[in-house]
Amino acid sequence: MSTHTLYEIIGYVGSALIVVSLAMSNIIRLRVVNLVGALVFMTYGVLIGSLPVTATNLIISGIDVWYLRKELTTLEELTVVTVRGGDPFFGAFIERYAHDIVSYLDPDHATEDLHDVGDVRLVMLRDVVPAGVFIGSDAGGGTLEIILDYVAPAYRDLKHGESLYHDDAERFRDLGYTRLTVPHVDHRRHASYAYFAKMGFTDDGGTAMTRSLPHG
Numbered sequence: 001m002s003t004h005t006l007y008e009i010i011g012y013v014g015s016a017l018i019v020v021s022l023a024m025s026n027i028i029r030l031r032v033v034n035l036v037g038a039l040v041f042m043t044y045g046v047l048i049g050s051l052p053v054t055a056t057n058l059i060i061s062g063i064d065v066w067y068l069r070k071e072l073t074t075l076e077e078l079t080v081v082t083v084r085g086g087d088p089f090f091g092a093f094i095e096r097y098a099h100d101i102v103s104y105l106d107p108d109h110a111t112e113d114l115h116d117v118g119d120v121r122l123v124m125l126r127d128v129v130p131a132g133v134f135i136g137s138d139a140g141g142g143t144l145e146i147i148l149d150y151v152a153p154a155y156r157d158l159k160h161g162e163s164l165y166h167d168d169a170e171r172f173r174d175l176g177y178t179r180l181t182v183p184h185v186d187h188r189r190h191a192s193y194a195y196f197a198k199m200g201f202t203d204d205g206g207t208a209m210t211r212s213l214p215h216g
Contacts, residue, residue, distance in 0.1 A: 011041065014039075015037070015041060021033035026153060027154060031068045034060070034064050078125070078160060079124075080122050080168060083121050085115070086115060087121070090133060093133055094115065100153065118147055120134070120172075121134070122135075131151055132155065133148065134149050134150075139181065142179055143179045144179070145182075149161070158198065161199045169213050178213050179212050180201070182210075193209070
């Protein structure tokens with residue numbers, strides 16, 4: 001492989017990473033991938049001796065680092081609000097993200113059913129901005145079956161999950177639940193499976209993942 005070809009490959013890789021980053025909805029992930037792409041493309045600029053390419057991507061890298069530092073060091077207020085079935089605000093959120101929510105639902109449910117189902121219905125807020133919703137149904141014996149745990153694409157950084165299942169898990173115990181279960185989650189639904197595994201749920205070897213709630 002010639003040196004020229006190698007330089008061209010580096011340039012294409014940098015360009016591809018920058019383009020891919022612009023298609024991401026999660027701001028932190030977007031900034032990280034964009035930063036890597038800018039650094040690679042800046043390297044390309046240095047290798048070919050192009051000052052405009054080098055300078056432009058150096059500036060882009062600096063901007064990405066500045067915003068990442070701001071995002072990662074700013075303390076955000078995570079709030080969970082309980083709502084009743086038929087709540088119009090809850091329904092509006094479901095309708096807004098219905099096209100995405102359907103991919104997280106058990107086949108037995110449809111987004112139209114979510115307006116009134118469930119015994120526990122929560123709206124997750126980030127700095128008072130609606131970021132996600134939770135619906136759970138009483139399965140008896142102190143078990144809460146999770147129908148939906150959904151966070152909008154821009155807020156999928158696990159913060160709400162960690163708050164819901166770890167920092168504020170006492171919320172469920174106060175309601176009389178000692179166990180959470182997610183039915184029909186398997187390796188084929190990789191995103192959901194990986195998420196609940198990170199939240200401390202374990203595969204029961206059947207058709208569900210479960211998590212026992214710790215005592216306060």
